[in-house]
């Protein structure tokens with residue numbers, strides 16, 4: 001008897017729920033207020049044990065840009081990773097190059113209507129560091145691209161150098177210009193001192209959402 005009543009309640013519940021499910025609109029593939037970067041902290045794939053070049057999943061790399069393990073000699077320490085929640089690896093400019101880059105494109109065309117009515121903004125957050133007082137610099141640039149890949153505008157983070165292995169967080173907010181269909185995230189490292197390009201990046205975080213919302 002009890003079981004029958006239980007089944008009845010379940011059936012009734014499903015019947016009531018069905019119209020709600022049917023009328024729910026499918027959520028867009030690109031969510032608001034969530035980090036849209038793939039492999040944002042260099043944790044996918046391996047991290048180099050000595051600063052050498054390794055493959056970085058999710059990013060298109062130009063030059064010797066690489067991923068390195070925290071705690072190896074001559075690089076940021078594990079306690080820095082603990083402090084910034086940096087996991088096991090960080091991005092680094094890599095050996096020998098004068099410049100190196102990692103690039104990732106994020107398609108946000110799901111939100112064409114809101115973008116073209118100037119309703120959305122982008123927030124960039126990234127942790128960056130340099131080695132000792134060296135003059136190698138790292139900078140993150142997010143470009144707004146139209147459907148043909150033409151640059152409509154861009155947001156430049158601060159150039160970070162010589163932080164003695166300590167990470168600093170860079171934050172930028174910017175409204176997304178109409179006609180934007182994708183974001184291009186560039187991690188740019190430029191060597192100024194020594195043979196190794198000591199520009200370090202971690203926790204690259206790019207979000208979109210409504211202007212006026214906090215995220």
Ligand SMILES: [Ca+2]
Nearest residue numbers: 041086087089
């Ligand atoms: Ca990391």
Ligand SMILES: [Ca+2]
Nearest residue numbers: 193194196198
């Ligand atoms: Ca250097």
